[in-house]
């Protein structure tokens with residue numbers, strides 16, 4: 665995450681009584697995730713992805729099958745309905761002026777469409793998009809038999 669969030673978040677973690685238990689890491693998310701995998705860190709019961717939408721595919725591919733998600737753990741991915749864009753036909757023909765006025769990032773829409781398709785056909789996981797606000801995908805890894 666961004667460096668300034670570390671300072672910003674500390675008083676809130678303290679008020680919640682979890683300051684000693686929260687480990688804030690600064691840096692590019694993909695580097696951080698790869699570092700955790702490389703260092704064989706303890707698996708997480710819950711991982712939440714909510715950064716740059718164009719990076720989701722790489723975050724997902726680095727996490728799934730790496731051992732970073734605990735057995736029975738859940739991977740949540742935010743914004744997977746992204747204002748409806750991943751499911752909007754002819755997205756590439758939309759007027760840039762209109763998209764700008766609606767504060768819609770077309771690149772994110774395209775990336776999320778590909779990401780959703782990728783997850784839907786991935787036999788390693790079971791996944792559902794929950795239609796909560798901007799869409800949250802709930803992903804669990806299938807256990808090897």
Ligand SMILES: C[S@@+](CC[C@H](N)C(=O)[O-])C[C@H]1O[C@@H](n2cnc3c(N)ncnc32)[C@H](O)[C@@H]1O
Pocket residue numbers: 665666691692693694714715716719
């Ligand atoms: C939509 S905000 C969500 C933050 C948090 N989940 C929340 O709800 O408050 C996305 C955050 O991801 C950070 N971010 C975007 N791309 C990133 C990257 N490649 N590496 C690390 N952080 C990134 C942004 O700086 C921003 O703080």
